[in-house]
Amino acid sequence: MVVQEQLTKEYAQKLDQQNELKMYRDEFYIQPGVIYFDGNSLGLLSKRAESTLLQLVDSWKKYGIDGWTNGDHPWFYLSEKLGKGNAPLIGAEPEETIVTGSTTINLHQLVATFYKPEGKKTKILADELNFPTDIYALKSQLQLHGYAPEEHLVQVKSRDGNTLQEEDIIEAMTDDIALIVLPSVLYRSGQLLDMKRLTAEAHNRGILIGFDLCHSVGSIPHSLSDWDVDFAFWCTYKHLNGGPGSVGGLYVNKRHFGTCPGLAGWFSSKKDKQFDMEHTLKAAPDAGAYQMGTPHVLSLAPLLGSLDLFNEVGIEKIRKQSLQLTNYLMTLIDAELSEYEFIVANPREDAARGGHIYLEHKEAARICKALKENNVIPDFRTPNGIRLAPVALYNTFEEVWETVQILRKIMKEEQYKKFENKRDVVA
Numbered sequence: 001m002v003v004q005e006q007l008t009k010e011y012a013q014k015l016d017q018q019n020e021l022k023m024y025r026d027e028f029y030i031q032p033g034v035i036y037f038d039g040n041s042l043g044l045l046s047k048r049a050e051s052t053l054l055q056l057v058d059s060w061k062k063y064g065i066d067g068w069t070n071g072d073h074p075w076f077y078l079s080e081k082l083g084k085g086n087a088p089l090i091g092a093e094p095e096e097t098i099v100t101g102s103t104t105i106n107l108h109q110l111v112a113t114f115y116k117p118e119g120k121k122t123k124i125l126a127d128e129l130n131f132p133t134d135i136y137a138l139k140s141q142l143q144l145h146g147y148a149p150e151e152h153l154v155q156v157k158s159r160d161g162n163t164l165q166e167e168d169i170i171e172a173m174t175d176d177i178a179l180i181v182l183p184s185v186l187y188r189s190g191q192l193l194d195m196k197r198l199t200a201e202a203h204n205r206g207i208l209i210g211f212d213l214c215h216s217v218g219s220i221p222h223s224l225s226d227w228d229v230d231f232a233f234w235c236t237y238k239h240l241n242g243g244p245g246s247v248g249g250l251y252v253n254k255r256h257f258g259t260c261p262g263l264a265g266w267f268s269s270k271k272d273k274q275f276d277m278e279h280t281l282k283a284a285p286d287a288g289a290y291q292m293g294t295p296h297v298l299s300l301a302p303l304l305g306s307l308d309l310f311n312e313v314g315i316e317k318i319r320k321q322s323l324q325l326t327n328y329l330m331t332l333i334d335a336e337l338s339e340y341e342f343i344v345a346n347p348r349e350d351a352a353r354g355g356h357i358y359l360e361h362k363e364a365a366r367i368c369k370a371l372k373e374n375n376v377i378p379d380f381r382t383p384n385g386i387r388l389a390p391v392a393l394y395n396t397f398e399e400v401w402e403t404v405q406i407l408r409k410i411m412k413e414e415q416y417k418k419f420e421n422k423r424d425v426v427a
């Protein structure tokens with residue numbers, strides 16, 4: 001039941017005053033007058049991330065080649081150091097995770113490492129709603145093994161076009177499946193899959209399972225080690241605010257330590273052996289083994305500051321605040337936009353959704369353009385989706401309130417009609 005009071009700006013402001021994370025907003029660069037609800041696509045720059053980026057530029061200036069081993073953050077150990085910083089966010093032991101590569105590269109690496117077709121077990125199980133790059137990577141990995149993707153990539157179907165049923169996924173875990181790759185949070189509908197349950201079911205059938213955490217890392221807590229997930233991979237420029245093209249991350253369950261990297265390079269080496277320059281790889285005994293080449297130091301640098309911020313706050317508190325913001329957004333959408341044919345297409349229950357709200361509308365593309373004209377930054381997803389991500393560390397309840405008022409005005413005045421209902425090049 002919505003109480004009339006909840007619909008007032010004063011109520012939103014009261015929620016902001018009570019927010020125990022409110023001091024963190026000042027740590028971010030927020031353009032005056034702009035409501036940024038796209039932190040699930042590209043997170044904003046924090047002052048801490050800027051500062052560590054500048055520190056590493058400075059270490060290059062000061063040390064030249066010796067920056068690999070000198071200064072506060074020697075480059076040679078940076079990926080491992082960030083892996084440690086990242087571990088609490090995914091519920092892993094520090095050696096189980098490393099910051100390296102990108103989502104797509106890490107997926108290639110992990111599939112090259114863990115997809116070992118044998119006997120009847122030759123297929124890979126995915127879903128039909130995943131982000132295209134994941135599917136392209138899986139298909140090309142199958143091709144490299146000489147398997148036709150049309151037959152060997154099984155994609156679980158969605159019943160409603162937006163979400164997956166865990167029962168359907170489990171039913172698809174047949175005895176010809178060797179490996180499963182699924183998203184934690186679906187990039188469109190924001191559905192959060194039950195990773196614990198799916199992992200247990202996969203393992204009961206002798207299947208390895210890995211997750212793409214792009215839309216959950218930095219937004220929801222994970223317990224990858226406790227759930228016994230085999231591997232995971234993610235990007236760091238969305239909720240983790242690492243900056244455009246920041247270096248990704250991967251997780252390998254310690255049960256699998258010692259498994260040869262499918263795609264080796266000299267950074268797969270044990271750190272103390274790497275500069276022996278031998279032609280036989282002595283791989284690192286931990287997740288470090290799944291790195292390939294020289295780390296992209298300047299694209300790692302902002303993560304030092306950003307992860308520091310996440311670990312200071314703690315992911316549990318971030319999740320709590322994120323759920324409050326998105327619940328409030330849904331309440332206001334239900335109350336204020338009911339006459340305008342919006343559909344809240346993300347799951348409603350807290351346990352089944354991530355950090356963004358997914359609104360469907362047949363005029364979505366041009367409504368997004370009208371939002372931008374009103375200084376609200378949403379995210380359009382073809383064909384008819386509007387993603388809105390009020391982010392725990394820097395968005396406010398008042399911004400949520402304001403956005404719904406603006407949406408209402410756009411619909412009432414039909415402001416969207418002056419734009420074409422077509423996406424731009426990006427988004």
Ligand SMILES: *Cc1c(COP(=O)(O)O)cnc(C)c1O
Pocket residue numbers: 102103104105130131133134183187212214215235
């Ligand atoms: C953002 C995203 C990616 C991006 O992959 P990159 O290699 O960083 O370009 C991949 N998968 C999912 C599910 C994503 O949300």
